[in-house]
Amino acid sequence: MSREYRYQRLETWLLDGIAGKRWAVGERLPSVREMCAEQQLSKATVLHAYQRLEARGLVEARPKSGYFVLPNTATRAVPLTGSDTVVAPAPVTVSDVVMDVMSRGAAFDILAGLQAQRRPAQSFSEQASLDENIAEASNAGIMALNRSVGRALRSQTANAHHYYDEPAGDNVLREQLAQRYRRYGCERSAEDFCITAGCQQSLFLALMVSCQRGDIVAVESPGFYGVLQLLEQLGLQVVEIPASPVTGLDADSLARALQQWDIRACVVTPAYATPTGANLPLATRKKLLLLAEQYDMALIEDDIYGELGFLGRPDPLKAEDKTGRVILCSSFSKSLSRDLRVGWIDAGRWHNQVKRLKLVTLLASSRFVQQGLASFLKDGGYDTHLRRQREQLRLQRDQLVNFLDEHWAADIRFSVPEGGVAMWLQLPEAVDTLAAYGAALSKGVVITPGSLFSSSDHYRNCLRLSFLHPLTRARQDALKTLMGVLSH
Amino acid sequence: MSREYRYQRLETWLLDGIAGKRWAVGERLPSVREMCAEQQLSKATVLHAYQRLEARGLVEARPKSGYFVLPNTATRAVPLTGSDTVVAPAPVTVSDVVMDVMSRGAAFDILAGLQAQRRPAQSFSEQASLDENIAEASNAGIMALNRSVGRALRSQTANAHHYYDEPAGDNVLREQLAQRYRRYGCERSAEDFCITAGCQQSLFLALMVSCQRGDIVAVESPGFYGVLQLLEQLGLQVVEIPASPVTGLDADSLARALQQWDIRACVVTPAYATPTGANLPLATRKKLLLLAEQYDMALIEDDIYGELGFLGRPDPLKAEDKTGRVILCSSFSKSLSRDLRVGWIDAGRWHNQVKRLKLVTLLASSRFVQQGLASFLKDGGYDTHLRRQREQLRLQRDQLVNFLDEHWAADIRFSVPEGGVAMWLQLPEAVDTLAAYGAALSKGVVITPGSLFSSSDHYRNCLRLSFLHPLTRARQDALKTLMGVLSH
Known part of the structure; x- marks a missing residue:
């Protein structure tokens, strides 16, 4: 961080302030003069930071008045070209x-x-x-992770290679995951998790247990192509729900689609969805959970970017799930390493089906990798890594x-x-x-x-x-x- | 081997002789007296060995005549209780x-x-x-394998964790696999293989690409329960084909079933099938390949025990496959370690579909594990291990x-x-x-x-x-x- 310029530090501080509601939407930021005095910075530096916020579409410069916070706090307004209407469900190609x-x-x-x-x-x-x-x-x-996995590899008991991992995966790792999710408001225990070979496999399992061939699945538009691919391979139909680059999936559009069609599952990325980086507001989350209950629909939560929030870790949708309809899917691939091939799924009411399907399609995961990961989490290595x-x-x-x-x-x-x-x-x-x-x-x-x-x-x-x-x-x-x- | 008793060594030598046709079916083994002289062994030792062969049902003691080689060279005759008739296809439970x-x-x-x-x-x-x-x-x-995997882990380039493995898996490992299979009569190259997360996943991929929900699949009876589980999960119907504990799947029964039903795939374990340990004779293999062509059926070859032949490695069914209808599935789980989670599939005409489905359901495999394995194979560690x-x-x-x-x-x-x-x-x-x-x-x-x-x-x-x-x-x-x- 020593190489960060003054204007960048100020900008970050202002961003944090806007995100943290120090200045509400419509409110005026401190004047350039005030800011110079308060932060002991030159006028050029303050102006540079303010102009960068303006360029990002976060604040608006009003002549002779100052800089005002705009509604969309984390984006230039990217219009939803072409997808503001919902098209009838169709097979994916x-x-x-x-x-x-x-x-x-x-x-x-x-x-x-x-x-x-x-x-x-x-x-x-x-x-x-x-x-x-x-x-x-x-x-x-x-490097610390690799040392941990290497230690686990060396310390395997002599004939461990004769035995498969338990079907739900290493218990110590699942306990670590449960602890993490409890931090984020999810009342979960190790028994709720099933280790998988990555988030993509978790999504596959989630779709397999919640849908049958030909069923309709709602997805974000624009949304992750890996999900579209899965739907195609599993013979599922897709209905694309408009998603804002700032606030993500539009719950009202989803509600209208649910009135029209029998949608069995909705795949949603509440935190930093690819491709836009959108983050679902609390109100949308609550609406989604209500809709899931009302229409007995599975909410497949892709949480793979959840740990990568610059201003903190947003609570997963799963935290508010009272009826077991949220299937939480994630992995360490984005936050740690793509080479571990360790993900997880917390499938709520579908837990036993998922465990069974995982066993039948994958049999087991690698124990030494899981053990190495579990130690890495336990020792705080993961949190340190995440901060960096x-x-x-x-x-x-x-x-x-x-x-x-x-x-x-x-x-x-x-x-x-x-x-x-x-x-x-x-x-x-x-x-x-x-x-x-x-x-x-x-x-x-x-x-x-x-x-x-x-x-x-x-x-x-x-x-x-x-x-x-x-x-x-x-x-x-x-x-x-x-x-x-x-x-x- | 120093702890092996004399009678055991003799028994092994006799077994090899019978398997290698030194004595044909119906032929008389050397008399006890001849054997004593020839091998410099006591009468008790020779008798012990002969009686053990008799107890195994490999030879028959004819009073005053000696010991004669029986037809089933590797088994006591275990009758096929209850499955000598083929039952109509049905969903699996x-x-x-x-x-x-x-x-x-x-x-x-x-x-x-x-x-x-x-x-x-x-x-x-x-x-x-x-x-x-x-x-x-x-x-x-x-231990040698673990050192090799550990080395691969340590030698990963600094930012390798940002990249996924290539969709078909590590090229060096695939090249090693191709080389091994070329030894066993399969004219294959690295491009023909796709790395998976184990044989169970290979079987899953094979069934997914060769069948559609509701299709009929033929399996050995008795046969591997993991396959029955897969069929159930994928909504496929099963028709069980009688399998002998010695000569495996009965090709004539399969032929009759094919006349009656539209069977899309047949899962077969040509080498040391679980649960019986049966080994398909060459004639049966040829019949199966002909049937596959005649009925345009996929032959899903479970080769997981292939490397574990005590008298040598039988050629895979794939070796005789001229039309790409054999889907070879295997892994290192039985021959090396269950904790690697590395298998492979050589899907012939379905290769591209398999690669795609693997990518979509699993995304990638762990590179360092594959690299470690590839080195282990290359250095001869695997062959040494297999001998032991x-x-x-x-x-x-x-x-x-x-x-x-x-x-x-x-x-x-x-x-x-x-x-x-x-x-x-x-x-x-x-x-x-x-x-x-x-x-x-x-x-x-x-x-x-x-x-x-x-x-x-x-x-x-x-x-x-x-x-x-x-x-x-x-x-x-x-x-x-x-x-x-x-x-x-």
Whole structure:
């Protein structure tokens, strides 16, 4: 953090204040003069921070009056192009581009695989050395994790390899998970969890137990393509519910859809949903839970980004679940490592079915990995890592926002999420990001076109951009290359 | 092997001779006198060995003539009680006992979990010290494997945790697999394989891509309960095809079933099928491949015991597959460790669908585990381990056979497999092993009742017994306890 500029620190402090309601929507921020005196900062620094907030669409500058807090606290207003109406349920067909994107590590990196995994050649520049520092801090956590898993591997009893893991997974790890979720308002115990091979497998299990072939499932639009893929493979029908880049799934649209169709499950990402980074307000959460009860519908909660909130960890939807209709799905892939292949599911009323289905389709999970993880959690290594990881992601989000502000055309709009790993970018109507996929790839740039996030023909002029990786020179160049490709 | 008795060495040599056709079916073995002279052994030793072969049902003693080789070279004749006719396809319903058994590590150990994982208290007795020696030799392989996986874990590049494994799995590991299968007559390359989370997941993928809900699947009877469970969960119908404890699935019965019903897939375990340990003769293999082509049916080959042949590794069915209709499924769980959670599938014409479905339901596998495994294979660690493991399993099979011969009632019959980890035991008609499950469990004995291996009401008087673990005093006591329970 030592490399953070004064204006950035002020900006962060202001953001926290806005998010924490120190200044309500419509309220005036302290004047530049007041702020200079209060924070012992130069006028240039304060102005820079205020203008950045304005550029993000968080505050509005009123001539001669000052800066006022705008309603959408964490985004430029990204309109919902093309999906403000709900289309009748239909089978899912997703283009092969999704498979290509998924096979390239879900395209959280704009650089194609091999290129990205090499350390950047520009590591002597100031920017790159900052990136390295950030990366080192975060890697310290991974190294500690690996030591923990390595210890578990070495300490396995001699003939442990003759036995399978218990069907629900390692009990110590499940106890650790239960403890974490109790912090976030969920009254859960180890027995409520079932360990899986990752969040994607949890979502698969959730859909398998709550739906039958041909059933209708509601999803966010734009929403995670992995879910659309699952629906397609399981022969389920999809109804896409409009989701705001700021406040996520629109509960009123869902209510109307429920009146029309027999929707058996709704997949929702309450915290930092991909691709937008939206966060469900409390009121929406309550509405969703009521609808689930009213229509006897499963709420499949994708909680994979929950731990990555820059301003704290929002309570999961599961915390308010009184009737066991929320199926909580998550994993360590986004918050810790994609290589552990350990996720979990808390399936409420479907718990026994899930346990059975997991046993039958997967048999077991790796015990030493679970044991290593459990120790890592118990020793506080995970919390330490999360603090660094969130800080790093916030810095990287800022790098990306700044870069877009400075280098990209003025007519783009994007969300500025307060957590997660990605933002949603809207380009002028004429741009077709799906059509540009191949051209970008041929120049070593992997993009996730907006169309992937819907099974209808929406979001052709949109794009998900990730800030999971430091914005090295190589990635800046890739973004510039992409700009060139998209402007043709 | 230093602890092996002379009669055991002779018996092994004779077994090899019979299996290798040194003496054909119906031929007379050398007389006791000839054998004594030839092998420099006492008459008692030779007689002991001959009588053991007789007890196994491998040779027949004809008064005044000598010992003659019998037709079934690797078993006591275990009749197919109750399943010699094919019953019409039906949905699968399997009792909760299966879930209980699966949750107890698939009951390859007659001792309940915790008890078994403790080292036996009787380790000072001669028998136990023999077991320990055997176990140590096998554990050396596991320790080497763990070192290899640990090295892979430590050598991961700093930010590797940000990337998912490639969809088909680690390329080096797939190349190693392809090389192994080329040894066994399969002309395969790394591109033909997809890494999975174990054989059970491979079977799941195979059924998902080759069948649709409601389709009919043929299975061996008796056959693996994990497959019956999968069929139930996927809403598939089962038709059980009689399988001999010696020669496995009866191809003629399958042919008749195919004339009657539209069977989309047949799950078959050509090598050391559980529960019997049967091995498909070449003629049956050829018939199966012809039927698959004639009826456009998928042959799902469960190859999980293939590497555990005491007299060598039988070629997989896949070796003869010219039309891509064989889906080869396997893993390292039986031959190496159940805790790796690494399996594979070579799905022939369904390869792309499998890759896609794996990506969508599991996303990825753990790279460091795959890398560690790949090195272990490359360095020859796996082959060394397999040699020890087969030797150990053969000794343990003999321990179990001897124990049954000496301690159990004369009216039992059992198969004596030449590979794998389990044998099939048939008790008198009146015995109900399923009913005895609870009573046995209450005394710390876990059994796998015969009924689990069929979805009809067959095999109530049968039992699978495993020789995966050394027959320690504790396990001998458990077997005696079981005898008591079953005789009530």
